[in-house]
Structure formats: C-alpha cells, structure tokens
Amino acid sequence: MLATILYDSGYGHTEKQAHAVAEGVRRVPHAEVQLIAVTDGDIPWDKLAASDAIIFGSPTYNGTISARLKKFMEDSTRPAWIPQTWRNKIAAGFTNSGAQHGDKLNSLMTMALFAAQHGMIWVGLDLFAGKGTEDPNRIGGWLGAMAQSDNVSPDLSPIASDLHTAAHLGQRVAEITSRFKANA
Template identity: 75%
Template structure:
C-alpha cells in the first residue's frame, strides 16, 4: 500500500510535520510512504496515480495555503483531475502556522475542497481537542492535523504534541486506506 505526502514547507516546520505524518503511516504494516515536497521541481504524477492515499500539507500563510501548494493543485488539472486519476483515493491534510489559530481551518478547507473536486474520500482527525499543551490535538482541529510553531528552528518547534497529532493522522489514513483496499478486494 502506498501513501504519498505532498507538502510545502517554507522554513522546515511543515516538513517536520510531514515527516511525523509519514512515521504514523508507517506504523501500519505493509505501508510504503513517499514524501513529495512541491518545491523540489518535477512532480511524480505516476506515483500519485498509483497511491492509495494522498495527504496534503502546507504552512498557513495569510490565512490560506502556500502559493506553491496552490500551484501544485492547479498543475494537477491535466494529469489528475481530467482523467479522475485520484478518484476514490483517501485524502487528508495538515497545516502549521506561527499563531495558535492563524486561520489554519481555512487551509484545511481548501485542501478538503480540492480533494472533493478530485473525487477523493477525505479523512479527518478522530481526536477530541487536548486540554493541555502536551495533549494530542491541542490546537483543536477536526478536519486535519494543525500545528503551531514558534519563531524558532524546526529542531525545537512545532512541539511534540503537534507532531504526535500529525503521526496519529498518518496512522489513521493508512488504516482507512487499508480498509478500503480490503473492501475492493472482497
């Protein structure tokens, strides 16, 4: 089973979150994960078409996703949307910003709407909001994993609880993709 994580990261904080999503997905036996940073150039459209799930990630800048992730979405029209290459694939999303809220929900809504237009099946977060800074889902997201990073190096921020939330999302995506795959085989 293949899960691709398509993401943008301006300063390394969202990349750290992407790595946590990948680590969580790898907890599910038989799961292979491909990290696809959109800033790295040519995109592997064939890999994305072969994926069982695609998880989208972006920093939240000015209340929405980054320009590079938006460009990826626009560039997907011919290779993915027109042939409906991602139809019925599992999708999910994660985002990070400097502010505790920072309008991260708008970024996740943008990703979910994009997935819906692709005919994908969106997976949200099944965690109640945390009550302490050490709890998973401390930011209180339902649509996807949200993280908050201080103005510091990605080696120290986002905090472990936000990375644990991202890993939980990755594992959940892999488990649901496996269930859907087993249902197709039956």
C-alpha cells in the first residue's frame, strides 16, 4: 500500500504536519509513504497515479488553501481528471493556520470537493474533539486534521497534540486503504 502526501507549506508548519501524517502511515504494516511538496518542481503525475491513497495538505491563508495548492488542483485536469487516474483512490486532508479556528474547515472542504471531483473516496478524522491543548483533535475537526501554528518557528509549532492528530489521520488512511485493497 502506497500513500502519497502532497502538500504546500509556506513557512514550514504544514511541512511539519505532513511529516507527522507520514509517521502515522508508517505505523501500518506494509504501508509505504512518499512526500511531495508542490514547490519541489514539476509534479510527478506518474507517482500520484501509482499511489493507493493521496493525502492533501495546505496552510489556510485568507480562509482557503494556498495559491500553490490551488494551482496544482487546476493543473491536474489533463493528467489526472480527464483520464480519471485517481478514481477510487483513498483521499484525506490536513491544514493549519495561525489562528485557532482560522476558517480551516473551508480549506478541508475545498480539498474534499476536489477529491470528489476526481472520483476519490474521502476519509475523515474519527477522533472526538479534545477538551484541552494536550488532547488529540483539540480543534475539533472531523473532515481532516487541523493544526494551529503561532507566529513562531516550526521548531515550536504546531504543538504535539496537533501532530498526534495528524499522525492519527495518516494511520487511519493507511488502515482503510489497506482494507480497501484487500477487498478489491
């Protein structure tokens, strides 16, 4: 089972969250993961087509995904949407913003709608909202993993509970994808 984490990160906080998602994927036996930053150059469409799951990540800027992830989405029309190369792949998403709430839900909804347009199967988060800053899913997201990053170095933020939430999402996607493949 191969999961690809495709993400954008403006200041390093979302990249840190992407690595936590990857850590969660690696917890599942026989699961492999690759990370692709949209800023790494040309998108390797063949690697995305070969993936069993694609997990999208973006910072939330001005209430939505980054312009670079939006460009990736628009660029996917010819290589992925028209031939439906991602049809029936598992999809999920994660985001973070500087504000506690910061309209992160809108970013996840944008990713989920994009996945639906590609015929993908969206996996949400199955964690009840935490009650304190140390609890997983402290922000209370169901559609995907949400994190909050203060205006500090990525060495300090997002906090551990947000990273545990991201890792949980990665593990959940890998488990569901493995089950999906076994029953296909």
